[in-house]
Amino acid sequence: MRNGKKSICAVGRFLLAAMLGLFLCGCGGEQDVLEFEGEDSAQAAEAEPWQAADGEQGAETGEKPVGVHVCGAVRRPGLFFLPEGSRVDDAVRAAGGFREDADQEYLNLAAYVEDGEQLEVPTREESEALRMLREEAQGSLVNINTADVERLCTLPGIGESRASDIVSYREEFGAFQTPEDIKKVAGIKESLYNKIKDSITVGGP
Numbered sequence: 596m597r598n599g600k601k602s603i604c605a606v607g608r609f610l611l612a613a614m615l616g617l618f619l620c621g622c623g624g625e626q627d628v629l630e631f632e633g634e635d636s637a638q639a640a641e642a643e644p645w646q647a648a649d650g651e652q653g654a655e656t657g658e659k660p661v662g663v664h665v666c667g668a669v670r671r672p673g674l675f676f677l678p679e680g681s682r683v684d685d686a687v688r689a690a691g692g693f694r695e696d697a698d699q700e701y702l703n704l705a706a707y708v709e710d711g712e713q714l715e716v717p718t719r720e721e722s723e724a725l726r727m728l729r730e731e732a733q734g735s736l737v738n739i740n741t742a743d744v745e746r747l748c749t750l751p752g753i754g755e756s757r758a759s760d761i762v763s764y765r766e767e768f769g770a771f772q773t774p775e776d777i778k779k780v781a782g783i784k785e786s787l788y789n790k791i792k793d794s795i796t797v798g799g800p
Contacts, residue, residue, distance in 0.1 A: 663708045665690035667716035668697035681708050683785070687716070698722035703785065712784045725751075725790075736796040739777055740770045750791045757782055771797045 660676040663686045670691030677685055684704035693699050696718045708714070717725065737750055739761060747758035757780075764780045771777060774795050778788050 661708060661710035661712075663689075663710075664713040665716070666713065668694040668718045668721075669716050670694055677708060682706060683708055683714060686714055694718075696720070702789065706785045709784050712786060714786050737794055738797065739774070739795050740765060740797050750794055752787050752790045773797060 658679040661679055661681065662674060662676050663681075664674050665686050666672040669687060670693075672690060675686060675689040677689060682704065683702050683706045686708050687693065687702070687704070693716065697716050698719045698721070701717055701722050702714060737746055739747070744755060744758040744762060747753055747761055748755055753761075760780050760782060761777065765771060768779075774792055774797055775788070776797075777783055777791075777795065778785070
């Protein structure tokens with residue numbers, strides 16, 4: 596009888612140990628899952644600050660807008676701020692596009708705009724008048740390498756201050772090699788160059 600009780604106790608202890616073992620294994624498995632989830636969350640937490648820092652860096656080194664004054668024969672003349680790297684065509688579109696009487700061939704639409712630049716779109720009538728004036732002046736082109744301030748002031752859009760800048764530039768850097776080199780002078784941008792390009796030369800009298 597005593598042997599029977601001992602057997603029953605032994606079986607009981609065995610079953611209790613087995614159940615305890617299963618319980619501990621189950622807890623261990625659950626703990627492994629929690630640790631994995633915690634590690635995954637930590638990786639996500641690390642990723643978020645990296646993305647934020649990357650965004651902040653983009654904001655710090657981001658492109659600044661350029662201010663362009665569009666006037667003349669456009670639908671909505673005014674001052675417009677465009678992304679850096681925009682072209683004349685973008686500026687004209689920002690101003691509502693050309694008016695019906697605009698000379699759409701006057702400006703180089705593929706040219707890049709610069710901060711502080713003024714783009715003036717003439718009408719076809721104004722453009723024709725400018726063309727006739729240029730033709731009349733063909734025999735008396737202004738030599739930008741030899742002309743003094745007074746002579747340079749005869750160019751359209753060139754005042755005394757800008758003329759002085761031209762003289763100062765060639766004194767510091769030497770003669771202009773091509774008429775287009777005048778755009779290297781501060782303040783002479785594409786739109787102004789288009790007004791004077793047919794009236795200037797770098798050689799001759």
